Structure formats: C-alpha cells, structure tokens
Amino acid sequence: MGKENEIKNKILAIVTSIPLLLGIFLNLPLAVTIAILVVFVPISTYYVGLVLMARAKNKEDEEKRKKITFTGY
Amino acid sequence: MAYFDYLPHLVLFTIGTLIGLEISYKWHSEPFVKKKIEPVPLILALIGGGLMIFYAPLGLLFIGFVIGMRPGYGIYESVIGILFALILWVTL
Amino acid sequence: MEERNLTIDLDLFDNIYRNLSVIWCIKMNDIVDINGLIIGHFPFVDIVPYITPFSLALVATIVTFTVFLAISNPEYRSITRFKEDVVRKETVEKKEARFRRFMTILCGVALIGVVTTGDIFNFALFVSLTGISNIGIFAGIKDTHVLDAAFQYGLVLMICSLPLFGGVALILANTGTLSLGVLGNLPSNQIINVGRTLLLIGAVGEGALAPFFATKVEMIRAKGAPFINMMHLSSLMVFTRIIELLLILG
C-alpha cells in the first residue's frame, strides 16, 4: 500500500469517527444514535484497523516484532 | 443497573490475564513439565480472593493474573484463590 | 426486582392509537405486539403502509444491500483445465452483467415493497415480483446446470403463485378487507387459518425457501457474486416478513 493510501485511510478514519464523537458530546435523539452506531462503528473500526496496520508495518523495531515468542501475538 | 456496570470487572480481568500470560512465560520458558504449587501465584491468588470482597475488579485483576498464566500452570493456585474468595463470601 | 416496564411513552402511545382508530377502527392491534410502536402510517384509500421499527430496520438493510450489490463488480473465477498450463480468470460478460444488475435493483425495489406494504394483496404481488426478478437474475447465465435449476425454480414459482393469491382471496372473501391494520384486529377462524397456510406455502415457493431449496443451491453455482447474493437476501427477507404477516393475521 502506498503512502497516499495511508494518508487517505487516516483521513477516512478521522472522518468516520467524527459522528461517534458528536454523539458523545451532543445529546442526539435515539433513532439518530442508533443509526450512527450501526453505520459508523463498523466503518470506523475498519479504517482505524487499517491505520493501526500501517503503523505496525512501519515500526522501526520490525525485527523485534518478527521475533518468535511463545505467546504468538 | 446495566451490563456496563461490570465493564471494569471485565477489563481488569482481561488485563490481569494478559499480564499473567506475559510474566509466566518469562518465568517458565522451558517446555511444559507438570509442576507443584508455586508460592508467588498462590499468594497473588489469595490476595485476589481476599480483595474480591472489598473491591471486586481489583480482586479479579489478581485472580485473572493466575488464571491467565501459561497453559498448564497456575491451575491449583487459581482454584485455591477462588475457593478462598467463596469461603470469605460465605462467612462474611 | 426492579420493574422492567415497556419503554414507551404512554401519552404518545394513546395519541397514536387515537389517530389510528379513526382510520382503522381499532383499539388494540397485533402489529404493536409483534413489531413495537407504530411510528407512522400512510392512509391511502384502502392500502395502509405502516412504519414500525421492524419495517424500518428491514428497509434500511435492503436499501444498503441493494446499493452495495448494485455498485460492486462481479468476481473473477480462476479456472484451470486439464492438459493446459494456464490459469484463466473468468468473469461475467459486460452485457450480461448489465442486465443482471438491473434485475438485482428491481429485486431490491420489489423487496422494499414486500416489507413496507400494509395490504396482503400487494404483499402477494410484490412477492411474485421478487420471484420473477430472481428468475431474471439467473436467466442470462450460459451454464446448463444453472439454467436447468432456474427452470425448475420457475416451475415452482408458477405453481406457487396459485396458493399465494388463493390465500389472499380466501382471506378477502372471509373478512371483506385486505388491510393488515384491520386484519390484525379481527379474531381468526378456520377459513383464515386455511388462507394463512396457503399464503405460507405460496411465499415459501416464491422465495425458494425450505422444501424448495434444492434448486437454489444448484443455482448459486453461477458466476457473479453480487447478483446471486441478492437472491439469498430476497428469500430471507420474504421469510422474515411472512412470519410477521402470519402472526398478524392470527
């Protein structure tokens, strides 16, 4: 995945979690809350996951990460 | 009263198991051998069992440490800790 | 223990009932017991589409699925043949894909009709429309197995339209109405029960549900993931709706 893709993912991660933050700070009606949760929780988890993945890949201590441990995660 | 009243319990238990997993692998890097009861996890389990009465999430953290240890280790200790907590709960 | 009352504002509840009772001449209704609060309704002359949390959820699901299925490209299938050293990637032809995409969208629209309508005759019409568009999805495939299965499904479809509309006719003849809002208020009797059974048989055949699933399993061997998925969606949505309908009639 290229650099542009990473930036795009970061922007999308932020954009998709804005409604969740809005819902936390504003008191929205129940129907809107449900819609926000159902639509934006999976999408934002997906994009946050992509960003985390890119971070883990770019880490300098990649060698260390690759070392086999017993716990395996 | 809702389910998330038990969120601290669950989170601290999970963290406890994670720490237990990490540390027990530091303690035992050898291949699995059937072990007798170890002192340190036993003490931790007893502390956890005692804390369950006063502040359950913290007690779960300690018991979770022992439960979450490397597979095969810490079985008797965690059973003793849970029994201790039960005895305390019945008597108090 | 603490009381776990219905989380419904009683004043609002009363208000809605008062408004409904003008049109539907009802005080209590099975719809509320099954679906929860009626959020709104559109009083056309005889047809009364109503909105409940259940139908809202269904409509949202169907719209989302239809949009995503319509915009996605068909998948590629890797095919290797004996004595050949290449791996071919096959997919749906563009012309064929266009027709099947149109049928997918049509099926989605019909499904929205199925889940929102408040009138059993319209329900039967929309269900048969989903059946027809399902056949359309599979009609363009150049594969003998799939076409054979689709042919058999088509036979079931045509046979089952008789019990489907027959059930509706029985219920109409017995009660004098097709509106679900009124029907939900009427006590059931033997004839309505027969009508319900016929309706169930019809919908099961149209949606390729339980006893008729063999054709469906053969049919989804075809290429073109998004279009095939629509068929599964349509049959399951018809099924969820038919449960609600049968319970309302009872």
Add this chain to the structure above:
Amino acid sequence: MYYPVNFNLIYILLEIITAFIFGGLLLGLHRKVMARIQGRPGPPIVQHLLHTFKFYIKELSIPNTSSMPLYVAIVLAMDAVWILALIVGPILGGSFLIIIMCYAVHKVAEHGIGLASGSPYTKLGSTRAVLSATAEMPLIAVPALVFFKTDTLLLDGIINYQIVNGSLFTQLPLVALAMFVLVLSKTPYSPFGIVWGKDIVSGYKTEHFGVIRGVMMMGEILAFFALLWCFITIFFGGIITAPLAYMVAMTGITVILAFICALTPMVAPYHAVMIQWIFAILAVVNVLLI
C-alpha cells in the same frame, strides 16, 4: 422505569463494548473447556480476544479476483447487523423479530462473504451457508410458537409474561431445545458448523485475513453474545433478571455448549440439515401437545 429515558450514545457504546469483551471471554472459555475435555492444556481464556486484536495489526491483502466493494462491505454489514441486534435486544427490549431479521442477514452475509472472494473454498462455504439456512429457518419458527403462548413478541413483554406466569422453559421445553440447537449451530467447532468446516479449509473465511478478519471476528463475538442473551431472555426470563445473573447463566450455557462441541464430531451437511429439522418438528409437536 428500568432504564434511563435518555439513551445517549455513550451508554449504548459502553454496553456494546461490555458485550464484546464478555463475549470474547466466553468464546475463550469455550475453547478452554473443550481442550480440557479432550485432555489438552488449551489456550488461555483471553486467547479469542487476543486473536481479534492480533488481526488488527496484520497486513490486509485483498485478492485480485474479488468483487470489490462487496468484499469489504459485506463484512462490515455483518458487524453492523449484530450491533443493531444488541441495541434492539439487551438495551431497548424491542421486537424479537428484528433479531430474527439480524440472524437472517447474518446468513446472507456469510453467503456474500463466501461469494465475494472468488475462491472455490469460500464458494463451497457459501453454498453450505445456503444449505444450512434452510435447516435453521424452521427453527426460527420459534418466535411464532412463543407468540402463540405469550401474545407478544416484544422482548420486554415476554419478560413480563414470564414474571407473571413462570418461565417459558417449563412450558415449552422442546421449543427451548430447538432454540438451543440454533445457538449451538452458531458456536465455533459445533457439530452443525458445516459452514466453516475444516474439510473445506475454513469455509467462507478462507480468504479473509488482516483487518477484515478482525472485524469479522468482532461480529461473531457480538452474535454469540446476542444469541445467548435471546435464549436466556426468552426461556428463563422469569428467573434470570439481573445483569450478573445473565452473565452467570451465559457462562453456564457456554460450558454446556463446550461439552457438546468437544464430544460430537462434525456431521455431514445433509445430516446437519436433517437433524435440525427433527428438532424443529419436535418444537411444533410440543406446541400441538399443549
């Protein structure tokens, strides 16, 4: 009133997170108990949660053959549907039919996940998903049978009925058995888990790894929690009311499920369909007897 009138987003989000962590621990416990029965030490209880988080930092690669927006969107749909089920079920106590709809959409998502990648193994898994849907649909006749007994399908109404008239478990035991088989068929390593059987590599999950697999596992955890919650609410709602009691009951049922999963082999697809039909017919017989 049991719950606060204003459901804000934080409240619901916290409930979802609780359900996620608890469901993950339950699935971990499930694996642990299974392992102990089979004489292995087994993974730590937290393993299933660790797997879910692990996949978040693993590289995602999308096959060249996949049908593109669908490949990602259908997995997200699986997640979204169970979040909806959790909101409607444990939090609002709404209509049981919506949860049945979520279950149906879960089936559609399984089918779509299998189809979208273009791999023959996932295709087989998705074919089995269609096949098993026909088996589980009769079991979903459970809401109808419950409705004839209680005259309501709102989960709150069902709970109230049981508080007045006693648990439905004693009144409709065979229907409860059918619902239990439904829950069993959604448990990993279950005899009816033909959809992700190891004979077809991993069924519909074969081509999904990386972030997408993490999201998918999240959906499965929520599904397990929601189905267990529904089972307990519908059949034991009179006895079990407090959240702590729910958690204890869920743990108990998970242990029972683990025993069943550990001691039974995976049945062949057509046998799975047949066995589930038998349980559904038993449920109908129960209603006819009463």
